Amino acid sequence: MSHPLFIRLHIRMRELDNAINLTERRQKFLPQQSTIWTRRQQAVCVRRAYKKYGEKKSPNVILDGLNMTVPKGCIYGLLGASGCGKTTLLSCIVGRRRLNAGEIWVLGGKPGSAGSGVPGPRIGYMPQEVALNKEFTIRESLYYFGWINGMSTKQINPKVDFLINFLMLPSADRHVKNLSGGQQRRVSLACALLHEPELLILDEPTVGVDPVLRQSIWDHLVKICKDGSTTVIITTHYIDETRQAHMIGLMRGGRLLAEESPNDLLQKYNSESLEDVFLKLSIIQNRGKRRRSSILHDVTASISVPEIPLQGGTINMAFDANSEISGEFGETIGPPSISKRVSISNERTVQSLDLPPNEEIELTLWDRLTLFNVKHMKALIWKNFLWMWRNVAVMLFVVGLPIFQIILFCLTIGKDPIGLHLAIVNQELSGNNVNCSYVPPYKVLKPCGTPANNSECPFPEYDCVVDMLSCQFLESLAQRNQKLDFYADVEEAKRAVRKGKAWGVIKFSNDFTEALKNRSELGVHAGEEPFLSVLSSSEIGVWLDQSNQQISLLLQRDLIETLKVFMSRIADACGYQTRILDPIKFLKPVYGPTVPNFTDFAAPGVMLTIVHFLAVALTSGAMLIERNEGILERSLVSGVTGIEVLLGHVTCQFLVMMVQTAAVIAVTVLFKLTIEGSLVTASVLIGLTGLCGMCFGFVVSCITDSERNATYLALGSFLPMVMLCAYEKTLNINEIGTISGIIWPIEGMHTVLKAVSYFLPLTLSTESLRSIMARGWAIYQPTVFIGFISTLIWIVFFLSFSIFLIKFKKG
């Protein structure tokens, strides 16, 4: 402790220790009117700020009891090495991050508190990243930030010209993406300067700016601070340019090593450059010569510090009498503008000060209840539409993709497979009748003149033909559009199946026709001795490749249907009642077509799934782009609220959703899918499902940090939801209901998963849409309106959750 200043401090500390008894000391730590008074006087006042990132076990402490005082009307240069926490501190000041401990006062209020105006237009914030929509022009960027800061277009226009000239920017109609990095940063600076805020916070505004322009930016800052109405906090890596600042704060190790005017620092450290000062202070810090601020305050309170002369007057800085000293080392911590000696024993003087008028803006009940600011909404909606317009290809893709997918679905899914190869072994064939080239008719006209037919044959009579029944059967089978390949024996046919050349083997015995005839004549006696062989010979043997369940089920269905047709033709030809063969009669269906098709069944689920998940992708993508490019952060600092951002996106994307829904319905009509119910009801439900997807997209974008994670989350939720939401349960009075899904009937689902599927967003809406389309049910049917209610509940849930995340997921 060889430095004379340290020795002085030491002696003074001892004196004070004797002079102040314990009670007085305790009193000092109680909240005092003077403390609040002082804090409100500053443009920014940070006290004992503590901020960490990471987990409790291994926290990354960024601010470690930092104190900072920025008097009104001053230019404050915040210096520190890369990664020391400058940006973190600034984002806490603008109310975008929360401290873990400590206090921040900005322009007389606490950031984020109701009526403080912070975040809001009182602040102009230029973040480190460009934070501009790259597709916008310079003018459009300025319009957006001007509008959200409460300016009218009339007020903005002249400013645009001024800023373009002043910052040496190219034409206002140039797109930001076509500007150089340095030019983009200047546009970003222009957006912060535009509305002439009370407090300008500029995070490295002069990076990539040529020295002449850098000087003119500094000149401008000095000019706007001259009358004391504007305060500037600026971070920069060019330490020497901060010589023009009124005060600089040197940040290291989570604290300010010093907070002084540049000249004072140079003098006190007997240095030529600020870099040198920083170096010396860092060495002192490394040597562990720390002083706790609270003790040091007692000492420094009585130190007289010269006033800093400013152009146009002195800085309006009040001394905080409650031991909050900015700066780690005693010799640098006295607030510079105190022109009189202030001692802690001088309590009466401080206490007698009246609190200044509260700077917080009084909020009426209406202000508190209003969900959004009309000007903000106008600007946000304009910005979102402009973004869509500038990204027309993306938007066409977004609208076109569901249409394309539904067309693909209609063309590819649900139709019966045809042209399936079957290996036929027909032992009945003989002589010239190769591969059933001759198929006898089922009946022949009796010749005229026979006892049964009179000479003119006015009432022709027929004889039924019971010959080559195997070929008659195969002819019916071929009419179902399957391909029949003939093989000499069963082994060869099976080999063809094993080689994947056929889906199954069908075998007829050499006396198939005779045996079938006998079987029908013998009736119930066909299974008795000595006719046992009749049964086996009249059977059609079938070996199927069952590796593909869908195809084997279809072939089984085709064989049964062929048998029915074949039997009824014989019965018809021979004059039997065909009904005796088939005791089941399928009458006109209550709902749906006579021949049900998978396309009709799956379409509602597929449509909703596509619309829902595209909306998730679109919204989360748009939000993440906005967030990761810093535009969201910047808008929020300008006073736009999370709710307004969400509503802005909801409004614009809902319009996209409407176009999408109309297109999806048009495709459905075009492909003649069954739509028994109201198109309007179906459209509203599809639109709401899209909205629900959008809101889920908001949640995804709030939870995740990158597009990649958002994609994982969206995909991760997509597949289980498609499996589980494939749920249909008719809510009729008896609760018997049909249960089926998009992919698989729910009866096959695990009991627990059945219950889970109830609570997923697409389950009840799919059932609702299916009921509208296939059953023609109206909105008042429970199944239909429950689908609507479920979707609305999910929308409210996702929206509230994302608002909650936006509000509370800070820092």
Ligand SMILES: Nc1ncnc2c1ncn2[C@@H]1O[C@H](COP(=O)(O)OP(=O)(O)OP(=O)(O)O)[C@@H](O)[C@H]1O
């Ligand atoms: N969201 C975050 N989560 C975890 N760590 C973070 C986060 N943001 C910043 N950090 C860490 O906090 C430290 C301070 O970062 P900050 O951006 O505040 O530094 P800085 O002084 O502004 O640096 P630079 O001058 O390079 O911009 C860095 O080590 C950074 O990695």
